[in-house]
Amino acid sequence: MFNFDEARFLKIQAGAVHLAPRIDQEIGAAIAAGASNLFFLGTGGVAYLMEPAVQLLHRRSGFPVYKDYPAELVLTGSANLTAKSIVVMPSLSGTTKESVAMLAKLQEVGARIITLVGHADTPLGQGGTPALVNFAEDDTSSESFYIQSLLVALSVLKARGEIDNYDALVAELATAPAALVAAKKAFEPKAEEFARIIAGSDYHMFTGAGNMWPEALYYATCILEEMQWIRTRPVHASDFFHGPLELIEPGVSLILFRGEDACDPLAERVVQFARQYTDKLTVISTADYCPKSLSPELRALLSPAIMATLMERLSAHLEVMRDHPLVTRRYYKRVAY
């Protein structure tokens, strides 16, 4: 595959999967010790990557789960954030300013802080109790964080007696890294064609439903806007029908991410509408590329990771096609803010 190091990719994703026993031990021990709730506190795009786990827990677990903006929570505080809280704080760099500021508050409060980082020798790498470290970079971190947050969610369900097949799912997860590579390989022949669609408009609406919505939001925000300076309008597939649909007309690009979770009928509704009113509807479905060797349940749970891994292929072609390297920034790490 174009600009792709398979061994490195497999090592990183296997690293995420191998955190399963550590995550399970931490979550299990905390809940057994009387933890009262769990906060997902990510800043920026990595918070979107926690969202499928939040959805899963809100709908399947009685354990109180919050997500919030560290940048806000550090100003407002929360009555629910106490020494009995479990806090999951992801940050690839381990240095995200807003999260580091929140870390100090969390330490005052005495919460159990599980940081998920790419680098140990950083404020969040040092500040976690524990810090779970899995090296990754921008091209590999989405899948890693989706897997890690899924493991957190599954461990909460297990600790609460709300899941029957934790062991089977985690055992099957060991096959996920290879399945992701297989999905990339299946997508690769089409990656350039899809990249041409992205390169062909200076504005794209992005939509998705269920656990695909956070990935649509992530790819639009953190790849196309941040790394390619292309304007996007991410909108949830349900909200799409309450306002943003009025922007659709011939020539307007709408990119729809489809996965295999229970919310996919909302994506189908978008297809049925949009194909009538724009010639630029692009649908990308994980089901077209993900190997069927993966169980339907895991294909559904991992749909956002699968889409992220396909989009990495698209981006690899896009940066060359547009002569705009993914690492180029106007402001990030170039000016103070």
Added chain:
Amino acid sequence: MFNFDEARFLKIQAGAVHLAPRIDQEIGAAIAAGASNLFFLGTGGVAYLMEPAVQLLHRRSGFPVYKDYPAELVLTGSANLTAKSIVVMPSLSGTTKESVAMLAKLQEVGARIITLVGHADTPLGQGGTPALVNFAEDDTSSESFYIQSLLVALSVLKARGEIDNYDALVAELATAPAALVAAKKAFEPKAEEFARIIAGSDYHMFTGAGNMWPEALYYATCILEEMQWIRTRPVHASDFFHGPLELIEPGVSLILFRGEDACDPLAERVVQFARQYTDKLTVISTADYCPKSLSPELRALLSPAIMATLMERLSAHLEVMRDHPLVTRRYYKRVAY
């Protein structure tokens, strides 16, 4: 004021305030009877209008509060949605398709369903137990729903013993409708100038923090996109610094909504950054228009309602300036979807 009926406005907002005892009775009785959680289930923009109440409860109350998309929940179900749940379901029309579908599921589950509607003789007006009816239209519904959802939140806090000054706040709320009119009057001389800024670009980034973020999202999505077909990119003021800021350059319009809640420092951070890199930063602050007769606490809690009421003035000028009536639609109520 231009195209404005003050008596009608005051009647509608007073109607929202007057729901206080009904809301308090329902929430208080439900919690006293052992309700285990509360769901805010709005579809489209009206869900954004519930968000300040969700924020308040997540941070100040131990009572479990969920918000979700009815269109998703009807497909996924939720372990937390039971006969012991209180469900708050807002819909101005009372006919919102996704919410009506959810209503049937809620009735099966046996949840206590409080609908907040503008029209009694509708599916959601008939299906609430109770339905709280306060007539409003697009130009007056935002403030009404912000007030009603604030009342829900305050009543939860009261029922849980988590607030000391419920009575004082609700008593002061009686002055809110007149304060909103005063804010409109203070803004009116500038409304046309701000409308010219909106009319002057075909794309606007919109941002805000805290309880101002949902209003930025609402105005961008449900007014500018839906009613004016102007492209927007709504993004939370914290997320702005994690991707979307890279789109900023001279000529790019960024509209910042500022209120008076604890999260306003995040808006200030946007100002400090953006004023250096675009000549089209527009800041609208509720503090510049809201009468100081309102207490600081209520000014903070009502900031989104105050901004909504200012933006109604802007929109009144905008639709004339652009010769694009706010009621014009390409698709809504014109084609099936």
